[in-house]
Structure formats: structure tokens, C-alpha cells
Amino acid sequence: MGVPKRKTSKGRRDKRRAHLALSGPALAKCPQCNEMRLPHRVCPACGYYRDRAVLEFEEE
Template sequence: MVIRMRHTRSHTKNRRSHHALKAVPLSVCSNCGAHHRPHHMCLDCGFYNGRQVMDLSTEKAKREARMQAKREMIKGEGSIPQPEKNEVSEPVAEDTTKTETKAKKTTKKKPAKKVE
């Protein structure tokens, strides 16, 4: 099907007027006073609805330990001496590894006979 009438600028803009992003309302944490999304736990202290749901101090300690181990591993990789690419390796004898194989000859297919 073909569109028969043009969409004018005003109608296009009227349609797009509902595409704007709306601001998310924030709630205040009853424990620490920080702002968080409604019906979600506080990301600063781990409290939701007046009780502690997640112990963020241990989670942050675990994450820090994991990141520290990762940093140490990356440092350790950098201290290993890598062989330089400019060094010339020993030449390999050319005739010792050559093996020659001959290709098999194939016959051409004959065209099929026409049946009249």
C-alpha cells in the first residue's frame, strides 16, 4: 500500500510530543537520608522499608578484594619479560619438510544423451 496523504509537520510534532522523557520521582531513605528510586533499596546503605536487606559494606569489601587481585595479576603479567620480535630465530632447513603429492587426474563428465 502507498501512503496517500502527507503527514504535515504539525501532526508529526503532535505525535512526537508524547515521546519526551519524564523525570523519575525519588524517595528519601529513612536510614541515611539519601535519595533512591521508589520501591527499591537504598544503594548507599542497603536498607529498604526500614530494614536492612543487603549488607553493602561486605559487598564493597568483596568487590575491592576482587579488583585488587585483578590489578595484581595485571601488574604480574607486565613484569614477565617478553621475547623481542626483532630477534632472528634459527632457520629451518627447507628440503627436510617438503612432501610433494601429485593431483589425481579426473575425467570430464560426458553430457547426457537426449532421449527423443
């Protein structure tokens, strides 16, 4: 059976996990207001998605 003969050192363990770090979210620039937003989603700043107003914001 596949049982380790020696304890895996911290360095070897960390080298193996070197590529497992999480990256930040991919962001795209909104063509209407130039704010950064998540791709394929409505812009939270202006409410536009693909050149159409999807969300209505109330003026205060």
C-alpha cells in the same frame, strides 16, 4: 481504505507526538541516609529497606 491524501507535515507530526516524551525515574528519599533511591527498592547507599538492613557493606 484509510490512505492519507496529503503528506503529514513535520509540524503536525510533532504536535501529535508532543506528549510522548519520556520522563525521568520517580525517586524517593531514603529515611535512613536521606539519599535519593528508586521506590520499593533497597537503598544502594545504606542497604536499608523499610527500616531493616538488607545489604551488608564491608568496611575497608
